[in-house]
Amino acid sequence: MEYKKQIERLIIDFKTNYLSSVSIDFVIFGFHDGQLKVLLLRWKETDKWCLPGGRVRHNENLEAAAYRSLQERTGLGEIFLQQFHTFGDVMRYTHFSKEETMGKLGLSQDALNDFPGRDVSVGYYALVEFARVTPTPDLFTDECQWWDIDQIPLLLFDHNAMITLALKTLRRQLSYQPIGYNLLPEKFTMPDLQQLYETILGQTLDRRNFQKRILGYDILDRLDERKTGGAHKAPYLYRFNKEKYEKALEDEVLFVG
Amino acid sequence: MEYKKQIERLIIDFKTNYLSSVSIDFVIFGFHDGQLKVLLLRWKETDKWCLPGGRVRHNENLEAAAYRSLQERTGLGEIFLQQFHTFGDVMRYTHFSKEETMGKLGLSQDALNDFPGRDVSVGYYALVEFARVTPTPDLFTDECQWWDIDQIPLLLFDHNAMITLALKTLRRQLSYQPIGYNLLPEKFTMPDLQQLYETILGQTLDRRNFQKRILGYDILDRLDERKTGGAHKAPYLYRFNKEKYEKALEDEVLFVG
DNA sequence: GCAAAAGTGTTTTACTTACACCCATGA
DNA sequence: TCATGGGTGTAAGTAAAACACTTTTGC
Numbered sequence: 001m002e003y004k005k006q007i008e009r010l011i012i013d014f015k016t017n018y019l020s021s022v023s024i025d026f027v028i029f030g031f032h033d034g035q036l037k038v039l040l041l042r043w044k045e046t047d048k049w050c051l052p053g054g055r056v057r058h059n060e061n062l063e064a065a066a067y068r069s070l071q072e073r074t075g076l077g078e079i080f081l082q083q084f085h086t087f088g089d090v091m092r093y094t095h096f097s098k099e100e101t102m103g104k105l106g107l108s109q110d111a112l113n114d115f116p117g118r119d120v121s122v123g124y125y126a127l128v129e130f131a132r133v134t135p136t137p138d139l140f141t142d143e144c145q146w147w148d149i150d151q152i153p154l155l156l157f158d159h160n161a162m163i164t165l166a167l168k169t170l171r172r173q174l175s176y177q178p179i180g181y182n183l184l185p186e187k188f189t190m191p192d193l194q195q196l197y198e199t200i201l202g203q204t205l206d207r208r209n210f211q212k213r214i215l216g217y218d219i220l221d222r223l224d225e226r227k228t229g230g231a232h233k234a235p236y237l238y239r240f241n242k243e244k245y246e247k248a249l250e251d252e253v254l255f256v257g
Numbered sequence: 258m259e260y261k262k263q264i265e266r267l268i269i270d271f272k273t274n275y276l277s278s279v280s281i282d283f284v285i286f287g288f289h290d291g292q293l294k295v296l297l298l299r300w301k302e303t304d305k306w307c308l309p310g311g312r313v314r315h316n317e318n319l320e321a322a323a324y325r326s327l328q329e330r331t332g333l334g335e336i337f338l339q340q341f342h343t344f345g346d347v348m349r350y351t352h353f354s355k356e357e358t359m360g361k362l363g364l365s366q367d368a369l370n371d372f373p374g375r376d377v378s379v380g381y382y383a384l385v386e387f388a389r390v391t392p393t394p395d396l397f398t399d400e401c402q403w404w405d406i407d408q409i410p411l412l413l414f415d416h417n418a419m420i421t422l423a424l425k426t427l428r429r430q431l432s433y434q435p436i437g438y439n440l441l442p443e444k445f446t447m448p449d450l451q452q453l454y455e456t457i458l459g460q461t462l463d464r465r466n467f468q469k470r471i472l473g474y475d476i477l478d479r480l481d482e483r484k485t486g487g488a489h490k491a492p493y494l495y496r497f498n499k500e501k502y503e504k505a506l507e508d509e510v511l512f513v514g
Numbered sequence: 515g516c517a518a519a520a521g522t523g524t525t526t527t528a529c530t531t532a533c534a535c536c537c538a539t540g541a
Numbered sequence: 542t543c544a545t546g547g548g549t550g551t552a553a554g555t556a557a558a559a560c561a562c563t564t565t566t567g568c
Contacts, residue, residue: 019278021313022345022377056278062345062377086343086379088279088319120279120319120379122343191520208522209558232519233565448547465549466531489546490538 003044007139008111015114018055023119024066025053025087025159027166028074029149029200031183032130036149036199038163039074039133041141043156045104048095049147050156051163052138053121066124073144075134079182080127084169085162088120092158101156125166127183171201178217178248181240189227189235190214219244260301264396265368272371275312280376281323282310282344282416284423285331286406286457288440289387293406293456295420296330296390298398300413302361305352306404307413308420309395310378323381330401332391336439337384341426342419345377349415358413382423384440428458435474435505438497446484446492447471476501 014020028039040049054069056062063083071077102112135144147153152163173179179200180193194210214220221241226234271277285296297306311326313319320340328334359369392401404410409420430436436457437450451467471477478498483491 019375019377021276021278056345056377058375059347061347062343065345083343086319086340088313088322088379090316090318118276118315120276120313120377122345122377189520206558206560207520208560211521213557228566230519231567232517233521235520446547463532464547465533468548470530485539487546488540489544490548492547 003139004106007105008107010139011107011111011114014055014116018057020116021119022056023053023116023121024055024062024069025051025121025123025162026066026070026073027051027123027125027163028070028133029125029127029166029170030130030133030146031127031196031199032146034195034199036202037130037146038149038152039135040145040147040152040155041137042143042145043101044140044142046101048101048156049153050141051159052144055116062122066122070124070126073136073138074126074128075136076128076132080179081124082126082169082173083122083124084166086120086122087158087162089158090118092121092161093118094158095154096156123162123166125170127170127179129183129185174200178214178219178245181242181245187223187225187227187237187239189237191235193238217248219248260396261363264362265364267396268364268368268371271312271373275314277373278376280310280312280373280378281319281326282308282378282380282419283323283327283330284308284380284382284420285327285390286382286384286423286427287387287390287403288384288453288456291452291456293459294387294403295406295409296392297402297404297409297412298394299400299402300358301397301399303358305358305413306410307398308416309401312373319379323379327381327383330393330395331383331385332393333385333389337436338381339383339426339430340379340381341423343377343379344415344419346415347375349378349418350375351415352411353413380419380423382427384427384436386440431457435471435476435502438499438502444480444482444484444494444496446494448492450495474505476505 026039030037030039039052041052042049052069052073054065054072056065060068063081066081066083067077070079070081098112098115098117102115107115130146135146137144149163149167152160154160155163174197180188180196183196184192190211191207193214194205194207197210198204219241220238223237223239225237227237228234283296287294287296296309298309299306309326309330311322311329313322317325320338323338323340324334327336327338355369355372355374359372364372387403392403394401406420406424409417411417412420431454437445437453440453441449447468448464450471451462451464454467455461476498477495480494480496482494484494485491
């Protein structure tokens with residue numbers, strides 16, 4: 001049980017170097033094979049799952065802390081990350097009892113006392129390409145796994161509500177903002193992009209209208225290549241025009257800084 | 258200088274009974290006479306202005322803390338309050354130097370040290386009827402005043418950016434959600450409501466299209482009365498149908514609980 | 515050659531915007 | 542009676558939704 005020491009050290013680290021009362025929680029949506037998934041962690045010595053989270057260092061920007069924590073959990077740096085709500089109900093601890101959940105770790109009383117109690121948590125959602133992620137548990141958890149969006153179990157804290165709201169916000173955002181950069185390979189086909197949208201929205205879309213709308217954003221460059229090897233007619237390859245893409249995001253972005 | 262003692266006591270109160278590292282800031286929009294205004298506070302012994310704020314008690318829900326703080330600053334209980342973003346840049350303290358600003362208050366070194374340093378701040382915006390508000394400064398400020406939205410000076414902290422984002426969010430929200438409850442008297446006319454919208458959006462709207470759109474929401478009951486006393490044709494009076502209004506809010510609300 | 519996916523435009527519909535006339539009221 | 546604001550409906554324009562045929566490719 002070497003990890004006990006590590007956890008106790010981490011808790012002291014929290015107390016010393018991080019903002020108290022503030023935490024970050026992540027709804028990391030993974031896209032793969034026409035399935036929308038969420039990355040969950042299993043709490044040590046229990047069968048209970050929760051969202052990955054993080055904390056903010058003194059002198060660290062909130063957003064920077066979010067990117068840092070996310071990197072730790074997924075191995076990914078440049079990804080689509082969006083603040084969506086801040087959760088501050090006292091009762092969000094409903095499904096989490098410090099004694100019950102932490103007790104099994106056999107920590108010292110000091111460590112238990114110093115473990116963050118009631119936090120206000122800033123919720124971010126992220127979109128990543130499933131395959132690029134290396135799920136990595138943190139010290140409090142011993143498993144990190146993708147879950148199908150419609151098979152999420154009852155989670156610790158208020159994390160079920162967080163997922164629901166994150167998905168709702170993401171879907172809304174999709175209606176007025178482009179998405180896909182860092183989520184698809186550099187070169188991709190229009191059907192690839194459409195499948196991404198359909199997966200997130202949970203509904204099918206008309207091919208022709210979809211293409212019209214996306215091309216209307218004027219953020220894609222069509223390449224002269226086609227994707228070969230498929231069993232059918234070879235579709236064109238597209239690439240995001242980074243400048244135009246960034247500009248489109250700015251023009252309509254809800255949350256800045 | 259009796260207030261010095263009070264402030265020192267308040268700072269201790271903060272340290273003891275409130276979450277550290279978390280604060281709340283309010284962009285309180287006031288509507289009056291076709292003008293959109295924001296409530297600002299002037300920091301004691303300076304000519305610098307800032308947004309009203311609050312802190313969260315241990316065991317108090319974030320939203321409850323927001324309503325409580327707002328009540329303290331405006332005297333109003335039931336009002337339209339909406340979380341819009343959480344600000345966590347370290348640099349948001351650009352225009353605030355603890356030494357400079359607090360120094361003039363002649364506080365003890367202990368109090369200065371205990372005064373909250375770097376916070377993550379949850380931003381809420383509120384809509385209130387100008388005339389119903391009793392602006393009340395807090396202990397750190399000695400003036401509480403309405404400012405015209407387009408005459409806001411350079412504020413302390415990152416508060417100018419907060420106002421900008423709050424207004425942007427409010428305007429966006431207006432396009433898919435009804436607004437007006439608690440902002441207009443119980444009975445009001447269609448031109449009253451239109452003026453409210455025009456004030457917030459900063460643009461004029463077509464009378465007929467506006468009426469069509471609003472009535473299309475199906476949240477108003479037209480009364481048999483008309484508003485008399487005006488210099489012209491007596492307009493009909495309307496009343497919000499609270500049930501339908503709440504339902505309309507829920508159906509499209511971005512942020513819940 | 516056939517099944518399955520991809521490329522491409524037009525029609526229809528719904529929604530949004532623009533616009534005009536008559537009526538009531540107080541000065 | 543006149544100036545001003547309020548009540549009401551329709552036509553035009555624009556954006557979204559529905560829809561069909563042809564081409565390519567591997568089997």
